[in-house]
Amino acid sequence: MMTRRMMFIASLVAFALLVTGCRDQRIIERMGFTRTVAFDLPPDDGESQDQKDKMLRVTLSIPKAQPENSRIVLTTTAHSSKEARVIVSRKNNRRIVSGQLRSALFGSRLAKEGLWKYIDTLVRDPSIGSKVNVVIVSGNANALLERDFKQYPSTGEYIDDLLRNASGLTEIPQANLHTFARDYFDKGVDPVAPLLKEDKQTLSVDGIALFRSDRYVGRIPPTKSLLFSFLHDNIATGEIVMKLPGAEGAKDEMIMLSFVASKRKITAKVRKPVRSGDDVAIDIRLRISGEVLEYTGKLNLQKTEDQLVLEKQMKAYVEKETKTLIEEILKLKSDPFGFGKKVRNQISYREWDKLQWHDAILPGVSVQVHADVKVKDIGKLQEADPVDEE
Amino acid sequence: MQEKLHGYHIALIVYMLELDVTVFSLPRIVAENLGTNGWIGLILLAFVAVCNIALIQLVYRAGKGRSIYEIAEQSIPKLLLYPVYLLLAIFWIGLGSFIGKKYVLIYQMISFPTTSASLLYISIALLAYYMLTKGIYNMGKAITLFCYMTIILTVLLFYYTNDWELSRFTTYLFQGAAEGHSFKNWLEVYTIFVGYEITLFLFPYSDKKTLFKGVYCGQILNLTIYLILIMLCFGFFSFEQLKSIMYPVINLLSYIELPFLNRLENLVFTLFLFSNVISIALFSWMALTATQRVFPRVKLRFLELGILALSVGISFYPSILRDSEKLLRYAMYGEAGLAFMLPLLLLALLFFQNKKAGGNGGTPA
Numbered sequence: 233m234m235t236r237r238m239m240f241i242a243s244l245v246a247f248a249l250l251v252t253g254c255r256d257q258r259i260i261e262r263m264g265f266t267r268t269v270a271f272d273l274p275p276d277d278g279e280s281q282d283q284k285d286k287m288l289r290v291t292l293s294i295p296k297a298q299p300e301n302s303r304i305v306l307t308t309t310a311h312s313s314k315e316a317r318v319i320v321s322r323k324n325n326r327r328i329v330s331g332q333l334r335s336a337l338f339g340s341r342l343a344k345e346g347l348w349k350y351i352d353t354l355v356r357d358p359s360i361g362s363k364v365n366v367v368i369v370s371g372n373a374n375a376l377l378e379r380d381f382k383q384y385p386s387t388g389e390y391i392d393d394l395l396r397n398a399s400g401l402t403e404i405p406q407a408n409l410h411t412f413a414r415d416y417f418d419k420g421v422d423p424v425a426p427l428l429k430e431d432k433q434t435l436s437v438d439g440i441a442l443f444r445s446d447r448y449v450g451r452i453p454p455t456k457s458l459l460f461s462f463l464h465d466n467i468a469t470g471e472i473v474m475k476l477p478g479a480e481g482a483k484d485e486m487i488m489l490s491f492v493a494s495k496r497k498i499t500a501k502v503r504k505p506v507r508s509g510d511d512v513a514i515d516i517r518l519r520i521s522g523e524v525l526e527y528t529g530k531l532n533l534q535k536t537e538d539q540l541v542l543e544k545q546m547k548a549y550v551e552k553e554t555k556t557l558i559e560e561i562l563k564l565k566s567d568p569f570g571f572g573k574k575v576r577n578q579i580s581y582r583e584w585d586k587l588q589w590h591d592a593i594l595p596g597v598s599v600q601v602h603a604d605v606k607v608k609d610i611g612k613l614q615e616a617d618p619v620d621e622e
Numbered sequence: 623m624q625e626k627l628h629g630y631h632i633a634l635i636v637y638m639l640e641l642d643v644t645v646f647s648l649p650r651i652v653a654e655n656l657g658t659n660g661w662i663g664l665i666l667l668a669f670v671a672v673c674n675i676a677l678i679q680l681v682y683r684a685g686k687g688r689s690i691y692e693i694a695e696q697s698i699p700k701l702l703l704y705p706v707y708l709l710l711a712i713f714w715i716g717l718g719s720f721i722g723k724k725y726v727l728i729y730q731m732i733s734f735p736t737t738s739a740s741l742l743y744i745s746i747a748l749l750a751y752y753m754l755t756k757g758i759y760n761m762g763k764a765i766t767l768f769c770y771m772t773i774i775l776t777v778l779l780f781y782y783t784n785d786w787e788l789s790r791f792t793t794y795l796f797q798g799a800a801e802g803h804s805f806k807n808w809l810e811v812y813t814i815f816v817g818y819e820i821t822l823f824l825f826p827y828s829d830k831k832t833l834f835k836g837v838y839c840g841q842i843l844n845l846t847i848y849l850i851l852i853m854l855c856f857g858f859f860s861f862e863q864l865k866s867i868m869y870p871v872i873n874l875l876s877y878i879e880l881p882f883l884n885r886l887e888n889l890v891f892t893l894f895l896f897s898n899v900i901s902i903a904l905f906s907w908m909a910l911t912a913t914q915r916v917f918p919r920v921k922l923r924f925l926e927l928g929i930l931a932l933s934v935g936i937s938f939y940p941s942i943l944r945d946s947e948k949l950l951r952y953a954m955y956g957e958a959g960l961a962f963m964l965p966l967l968l969l970a971l972l973f974f975q976n977k978k979a980g981g982n983g984g985t986p987a
Binding site: 581 | 658731732748752785789790792793794797798858859860861862863866872873876877879884885
């Protein structure tokens with residue numbers, strides 16, 4: 233009796249499993265897994281009809297298993313990203329799916345007009361994860377994705393590796409669909425994204441894109457990106473080159489800090505009611521430490537007192553440079569560091585709700601930076617150059 | 623007489639029945655209806671639920687552990703009660719069915735867009751049926767296993783430490799709710815606790831000493847898990863973003879990327895299948911206790927089959943997510959009301975019964 237019942241149950245389960253297999257088939261050989269997608273406006277050639285219709289140019293990059301590092305690149309013009317997928321599917325021999333999407337590239341021209349509608353469809357699609365990289369391309373995003381870079385693996389993979397590498401070195405902040413949506417919805421902070429550009433033979437990180445709401449409004453050059461990261465996040469590792477003013481008449485001294493770790497603390501002082509930027513004072517405290525591996529100045533870093541002098545110089549450098557950086561960013565009415573969040577937590581809900589944070593307050597906010605820079609160690613060489621010591 | 627359920631199992635039954643598909647939208651529901659720092663509101667609402675449990679405890683004390691059917695049938699003619707039993711049974715079957723259907727529709731959305739929802743539901747109902755046939759004592763034991771599966775998931779929480787920020791909680795209390803504050807909005811959040819009323823039906827099946835200890839523990843466990851989840855979401859998403867996301871927990875899971883595995887939401891959502899099977903099975907069990915009173919002669923197996931068949935039948939009705947959510951919401955309102963009304967009614971009955979007994983000089987119980 234028992235065995236017959238067990239047989240019945242087993243056959244039911246088997247039936248259910250088999251029948252389920254008949255639907256929603258995903259045969260991997262028949263799928264085109266989009267790895268990278270690029271959105272941009274059609275090229276601006278004066279009288280193009282596409283341009284007038286505000287069409288979107290979409291490029292999909294789909295890796296192929298054989299031969300290695302090969303891929304399919306398809307570009308089309310459509311009204312929306314989903315329509316583009318449908319059009320591309322008509323051309324392609326495989327069903328195009330977005331479950332393995334890793335990076336979404338946006339051309340800078342498109343980004344200046346606002347990205348939310350494109351991000352919205354990506355966030356909404358249940359087949360797309362939240363950790364898809366959001367990248368802004370200085371120049372044409374379609375062209376960048378269509379190009380092959382001889383020395384490197386397929387462009388999609390190259391982009392992902394480059395981004396991972398750069399964010400590992402804290403060259404760029406973390407930027408994915410989740411962080412973008414999160415900061416877009418929050419009035420007290422604006423999203424950021426890495427910038428990429430094409431060089432002759434390679435791709436390169438072109439700094440950090442600043443946004444006001446979902447519009448791309450400005451760029452932080454790569455030389456300043458670590459300073460930006462100090463202010464944007466706590467960082468665990470990075471490399472920074474500082475140009476310190478030399479003694480009178482002498483050349484500037486260079487110092488390179490490696491394995492830089494930093495912690496930041498932002499506090500806001502608010503005079504109520506908040507009517508203009510003058511009522512808000514932001515205070516940023518940075519605690520930075522790093523290893524000195526390269527130094528061209530005159531100080532003898534074996535000596536503690538000289539290290540202290542150097543630390544003072546670096547402190548002055550960081551404070552001055554970050555202050556200039558912040559002032560430039562505030563002029564763009566962008567708030568990537570989340571000053572607004574700090575102000576919000578000081579005032580009433582109603583006041584914050586009414587506040588024209590970006591337009592009326594942000595540009596006039598006064599900012600103080602206090603940096604505390606420490607030399608963690610000076611590497612494994614004891615003696616400095618003995619000839620120079622004379 | 624069969625074995626009695628220990629408080630430990632009761633706690634897990636209450637916890638698992640309360641935990642169902644609504645957990646995936648819970649953080650949004652809290653943000654939308656209670657506003658900023660809605661988690662504080664959730665604690666207040668949990669107090670209300672605890673008061674409700676205390677009411678049930680009063681029924682237990684006053685009724686000296688008799689089943690609620692016996693209490694009702696002592697004062698009200700059976701002819702009047704039977705239609706009520708049947709209506710209640712249908713209501714509970716429907717409630718379980720709406721929970722299951724909503725789960726299936728979301729499952730369809732994220733994993734199986736072209737598989738028929740009815741087919742998915744039937745396979746779930748089949749599992750629920752097999753659970754139901756084992757009786758409440760064995761269900762309690764099976765639930766223990768599934769319960770730990772959900773609790774282990776809280777380990778994933780550590781993945782989010784770097785992306786979690788206290789300042790996203792804001793300093794405001796209950797501000798920015800989508801439609802302002804009303805009884806209805808708070809009720810909507812309250813419905814996430816629906817499930818503890820199963821205690822009313824567990825009287826004859828449980829260990830006297832530990833029954834209510836178990837119920838309170840289950841409720842507290844449930845609140846703790848909900849609070850962890852909500853606080854995680856409030857610090858991970860920005861407030862306005864949280865209000866805009868349909869199922870924040872799915873988004874939360876889709877953020878996890880491990881070197882060997884990503885898109886974890888598909889896996890975890892499937893794991894939650896069990897908590898929904900259990901909800902269907904337990905609500906069906908409540909319906910079963912009612913129908914058994916009406917049809918004492920009918921074989922148990924037929925009643926169980928009938929209940930699950932009805933459950934499948936009802937599940938066909940909502941075919942799109944919008945309808946399914948609406949139906950589930952109304953059914954939950956009904957159930958939350960019932961959870962208060964039933965003990966109150968029973969207490970009133972018991973009051974008269976005891977008075978009568980007292981007037982007669984006290985009949986031996």
